[in-house]
Amino acid sequence: MFSPDRMYAKYLIETADPLEQVAEIMAGEQSAGTFIRVPGETDELRGRHGARVERIRELEPAQGLALPGAGLPKELSGPPVYRRAEVWLSQPLENMGPSLPNVLATVAGNL
Numbered sequence: 001m002f003s004p005d006r007m008y009a010k011y012l013i014e015t016a017d018p019l020e021q022v023a024e025i026m027a028g029e030q031s032a033g034t035f036i037r038v039p040g041e042t043d044e045l046r047g048r049h050g051a052r053v054e055r056i057r058e059l060e061p062a063q064g065l066a067l068p069g070a071g072l073p074k075e076l077s078g079p080p081v082y083r084r085a086e087v088w089l090s091q092p093l094e095n096m097g098p099s100l101p102n103v104l105a106t107v108a109g110n111l
Contacts, residue, residue: 006090008054009107013087014062016080020053023087027051030109031091051091059084 002008015022031051032041062082096102 003090005093006052007093007096007103007106008088008090011087011089012084014066014082014084016082019056019058019083019085019087023053023056023085023089026087026109027053027089030089030106031095049092049095051089054088054090055086056088057086059086 011026013019013022013026027050028046032046032049062084065082091106096106
């Protein structure tokens with residue numbers, strides 16, 4: 001699983017949305033992507049600089065929201081089930097270089 005040219009981070013997530021979908025969104029937002037495509041953002045750029053979802057380990061569902069006000073999924077039939085998981089993402093070290101502030105900003109991101 002580990003490669004010396006990538007940085008790995010583990011996240012704990014809680015969501016009523018599909019875990020795989022949420023993990024892919026996180027990977028895109030934490031690296032080369034944005035919530036919409038922008039000029040110059042090619043598939044090659046995403047392939048070279050994008051984060052990867054390395055592993056998802058589902059945990060026991062949450063009894064309620066750990067973060068009040070986190071919101072509900074757009075399509076919901078019945079009461080929400082808040083699924084929890086450990087998600088491992090990896091990033092190319094090339095994205096951040098030898099800069100601890102860049103590493104922290106990459107791992108913490110905007111999500």
